[in-house]
Amino acid sequence: GVVWDNTALLVTSGTANLPEPVTLGLSCGECVFSVTLPCTLVNVESLISHVHMQTLIPGTTWDDISSNPWFGDTGSAGLQNEYVGMWPPGFYPLITDDNGTVVASTRYPSAIGQNITSLYPGSWATHTLLVEAANAGGGWVGFQDGDRPSGSGMMIFCRKIRKGGRSFVLTSALHQKAWGPWNSSCSSESVSVCSNRNAEVIVGAAMGDILISRNKALRMLAFEDIVLRQGPYAASNTGDFRVYIYDSSWGCHEDFLANPNLGEDACPPELDNDEIEPLTALMDSHHSGWQPIAWHGNEAGEINAFVSRLWWKPAGASTGYEELHLLVAIGTEPSLPACDSSADCPDSSSC
Numbered sequence: 001g002v003v004w005d006n007t008a009l010l011v012t013s014g015t016a017n018l019p020e021p022v023t024l025g026l027s028c029g030e031c032v033f034s035v036t037l038p039c040t041l042v043n044v045e046s047l048i049s050h051v052h053m054q055t056l057i058p059g060t061t062w063d064d065i066s067s068n069p070w071f072g073d074t075g076s077a078g079l080q081n082e083y084v085g086m087w088p089p090g091f092y093p094l095i096t097d098d099n100g101t102v103v104a105s106t107r108y109p110s111a112i113g114q115n116i117t118s119l120y121p122g123s124w125a126t127h128t129l130l131v132e133a134a135n136a137g138g139g140w141v142g143f144q145d146g147d148r149p150s151g152s153g154m155m156i157f158c159r160k161i162r163k164g165g166r167s168f169v170l171t172s173a174l175h176q177k178a179w180g181p182w183n184s185s186c187s188s189e190s191v192s193v194c195s196n197r198n199a200e201v202i203v204g205a206a207m208g209d210i211l212i213s214r215n216k217a218l219r220m221l222a223f224e225d226i227v228l229r230q231g232p233y234a235a236s237n238t239g240d241f242r243v244y245i246y247d248s249s250w251g252c253h254e255d256f257l258a259n260p261n262l263g264e265d266a267c268p269p270e271l272d273n274d275e276i277e278p279l280t281a282l283m284d285s286h287h288s289g290w291q292p293i294a295w296h297g298n299e300a301g302e303i304n305a306f307v308s309r310l311w312w313k314p315a316g317a318s319t320g321y322e323e324l325h326l327l328v329a330i331g332t333e334p335s336l337p338a339c340d341s342s343a344d345c346p347d348s349s350s351c
Contacts, residue, residue, distance in 0.1 A: 026197045033090025035180040036208035038288040038308045044172045051093045062104040072106045134160035134169045142212025149209040149222040150231045153177045177208045188241045188330045199306040199328040206243045214315040227266045244268035248323035250276045283309045303329040
């Protein structure tokens with residue numbers, strides 16, 4: 001409350017306890033949990049927010065969360081083979097106290113009351129890091145295999161919640177960071193179903209590699225792989241699909257200029273205000289999406305841009321979220337149809 005003109009005022013704000021519609025996956029299909037796509041990252045964060053809101057309602061018990069299939073993939077008796085929630089299979093919350101005791105789970109109700117290590121052996125170090133991250137404001141915590149974020153790894157989104165005067169950690173995970181299906185015969189020079197899919201897949205992979213980086217040094221390694229097109233982003237793997245990384249104001253990230261391995265040559269193409277305005281409007285209304293823009297300096301003229309926005313901060317930092325924009329450009333002309341094997345093709349360039 002506040003006091004104004006010798007009058008005590010109670011200032012409040014609220015929101016409807018309704019979830020955001022599920023973000024669809026490739027080609028407007030169901031979002032696949034097993035791969036790192038923009039839709040999987042958004043859906044995890046949306047699920048966590050909805051569960052968190054439900055725990056704040058007076059009278060809500062942990063059993064209300066665990067027994068309600070609305071809150072994700074369920075392993076409850078009689079429901080193992082029936083999906084009745086709003087979230088695609090594989091998306092589910094897990095809530096523990098700071099000591100690692102499971103208090104709620106839609107997917108593993110039999111683990112309630114047990115320590116997290118009985119469900120995931122060897123996970124105590126992971127739990128400790130999640131408690132630390134949750135206490136610092138929550139967010140994505142990554143665990144990479146090897147010394148580069150672009151290797152395999154696990155991603156967990158965590159948030160601290162308070163209930164009954166105690167602290168708990170609410171999590172949902174992408175247990176294995178993995179690329180989506182890739183079509184190596186597809187080009188970014190034309191618009192097609194496969195070029196759209198490849199653009200979303202490579203942006204999702206880049207988002208995962210950035211989010212899994214627990215500090216700026218590891219994030220820089222991810223930047224190098226993505227921008228310099230090395231490792232999994234090499235042309236031999238991704239063809240002519242390229243991810244451009246913009247800062248919060250749609251400019252070149254300052255870390256590029258400070259890194260001798262990157263420098264100004266690694267900066268993405270400049271955007272003018274006419275190009276930035278529709279992209280900003282898209283990001284303000286959606287987490288990711290397609291937007292045609294007349295890319296400045298692009299000889300081909302208008303391009304289709306798939307754009308996604310993410311927020312990153314070092315693990316354990318209570319402040320310092322940084323906004324990034326990832327963009328992949330593809331052409332606007334439709335791809336030429338493939339010739340039938342029995343057809344007489346006078347010129348391969350016309351097929």
